[in-house]
Amino acid sequence: MILGNPNLDVRKTNRAIDALLEVTTNPRHRFMLEAYHRHRFLEIAGRYEEIFAPDMTVQSPTYHFEVAGNSATLEGRDAVKGFYAVWAQTHQSIFYAEDEQIAVADNFIASVSTMYQQTHGRTLMANGIQVEDENAYYLIRIPGMQMFWPYDDQGRLMGEDVWEPNPAARTLTKLDPSEVLTSEESGRLLAPFIKPLGSFREAMLETA
Template identity: 60%
Template sequence: MARFDITMTNAAVERLIETTDNPRHLYLLHAYNRHRYLEMAGRWEEIFAPEMTVEHPVYHFNVFGISTTLEGADAVKNVYSEWARTGQSIFYAENEKLAVGDNVICSTAVLYQQTPGAVLAAGGAPVDPDATYLVKNLEHMIWPYDDEGRLLGEDVWEVDESTREIIPLDPSEVLTSSQSAALLAPLIKPLPARRTALTS
């Protein structure tokens, strides 16, 4: 794409990986990095591998004027599946700032989510339902992990909805999940050995 490059969405994560020495923190960052790449590639099923995510994750979203909780793997899988089908799993990030602890990763970033006009129109936005857009907003995220380095869920919220922008995309700029998967495949790495990383 001319303006956005999905292979750079996790650039801040990978920079932090390069400068992190704590083995446990490094493992969580690799898990976070892998999760986000898998999501953007539409390979969401792999996120629910038992070494990556607990059996009953809980996601809290407060974005786009909607506050909702997803309880359990099936509820989360339904959202990931729909996003992959409609191209909403395509994200770009700017100015991401990250912090990692023993059981949590926190992120603040300007995010751009590719979204069909029909989805936005259904929510009341004055857009062309046949076009595709990027929804730009500032988001905070907290991802908690258990002692085994497995994701417990996500807390995601929009900081200030007054700064939200809806940016039209030229058809040549629209990325499909399969195109994203091909671009991201070289960047999707297996997790480090968990037992070594979490106990050293």
């Protein structure tokens, strides 16, 4: 927990997914939500390599970002993996979520939330966001952030579309060094919550 906010705990970032799983009975939807849950915690834990297991992500995913001054399209596994690697190495894969609403359909998961990301000052400056100290870490708060994750017919992630609809509502808070969470620390916190993903085929057969 940082800044006195009980929601700013990486272990709580997926609580909206947990709540939806409690009431979801469709086996395909459950598999996708479990994969979504695992992906997000692997990302925050800095364990990005595991995201690209062949049963979780297609061979050539496509990511689109229009968020926090970053406008980018990433095509292919190497480009996406490289992006995650930089985040993990610089401790910028730390996310928190508040007030998240999630919807699941046969081929996509959609999310709207107030999202927070731990971001380095130099990254913000490179994205055109002015900060007082480019060597410090900041907590960027993005109200109403929208994410759309498409999945193929085998329940594998095909990419991400991430959009910040109201940049004027964005806020930044400079973090004290004691409040900065490293990828290693995040990984230790999340390890008990990262569960293996079962077989999509078996999940479908069990309910046939």
